[in-house]
Structure formats: structure tokens, C-alpha cells
Amino acid sequence: MTAANPASEDVVIEATPYQLIGGEAGVRRLTDRFYAIMDQEPDASRIRAMHDADLGPIRQLLFEYLSGWLGGPPLYFERAEHRCIMSAHRPYPIGDAERDEWMTCMRRAMFDCDITGDMYELLDRAFLRMADAFRTRPKG
Structure with a gap:
């Protein structure tokens, strides 16, 4: 009997965005x-x-939220007092200008934290969908 050669098997390793940006330290840095x-x-x-x-x-809350959202530990969702992220933003007057300011800050932060290439594109699209959904004022 011989041992199976792991190199001969199809191995799929899937990493989460959380892992790909550096885990806890990467999310904290971002x-x-x-x-x-x-x-x-x-x-x-x-x-x-x-x-x-x-x-x-609020920095701690975003860190905890992003941790779970990116596929790491669901810290925000483990909080007894966590709120729906959408309802947490409802009281604020968020329109296109505010969404764009948020995205500019996040895009610079990703760039400054060396999140580039495919990961930057993936996160940018996801952040834009999220930021757009937070708008509480009509488009325009």
C-alpha cells in the first residue's frame, strides 16, 4: 500500500478577501x-x-463589520447590540455627494494599504454597491 500523493489530487484552496488583505492586521490597517x-x-x-x-x-465598529463582511470572524454580528447596517445609516442625510466622499476615502485607503489589482477591483465594486445602498436621499 502506498501513500496518496497530494500533488496528484485536484486541490482547490479558496482564500477569503479577509485572508487576502492580511487578516485581522490588514482589516485593522484599512x-x-x-x-x-x-x-x-x-x-x-x-x-x-x-x-x-x-x-x-466607530472605527472599531467598522473594523468589526468589515472583518465578517470580508469573510473573517463575524465580530460585529456577535455583538449583542449590533444593528442592521442599513438601519444604522438611515438617520443620516446620505446622497450622491456623501457616497462619493466615502468612496474616495475608501479607495485611497485601499491604495495606501497596497490593495491592488483584482482584489482592489472586487472590493471597489462591493464597497460601491454598499455605499450606494446607504443613500437616504434620492439620486441626483
Whole structure:
């Protein structure tokens, strides 16, 4: 009897976006960079004004949300007090300009965190769908 040769078998290894961007450290880096850009960029003034002066709590919530959304540990969803992400954004006046500010910050954060190529395109499309769905004001 001989041992099976694993190289001869079809092996499919599927990595999640969470793993491909560096796991917990990668998601933390992306989240921190996103909020740093939002906090410093004058062109993000509309979305910055929707946040408290202390970005720490919302930074942690986004980190936890993205962790699960990207295929890692579902930290946000394990919180007893977690809210539907859509209803959490409903009270805010989010239109095209605010969506675009958010996307500009996230795109810069992805670029600054060396998320490039196919992964950048995949995440950019997904983030745009999410940001567009958060709009509470009509298009236009």
C-alpha cells in the first residue's frame, strides 16, 4: 500500500478577501487608514460631520463589520447590540455627494494599504454597491 500523493489530487484552496488583505492586521490597517483620511481630508467634510469628534468607537465598529463582511470572524454580528447596517445609516442625510466622499476615502485607503489589482477591483465594486445602498436621499 502506498501513500496518496497530494500533488496528484485536484486541490482547490479558496482564500477569503479577509485572508487576502492580511487578516485581522490588514482589516485593522484599512479601517485605520480610512478614518485617518476622512478626518484629514477637507473633501470628506460632509461625511466627517456625521461622526462624533472621537472616531475610536466607530472605527472599531467598522473594523468589526468589515472583518465578517470580508469573510473573517463575524465580530460585529456577535455583538449583542449590533444593528442592521442599513438601519444604522438611515438617520443620516446620505446622497450622491456623501457616497462619493466615502468612496474616495475608501479607495485611497485601499491604495495606501497596497490593495491592488483584482482584489482592489472586487472590493471597489462591493464597497460601491454598499455605499450606494446607504443613500437616504434620492439620486441626483
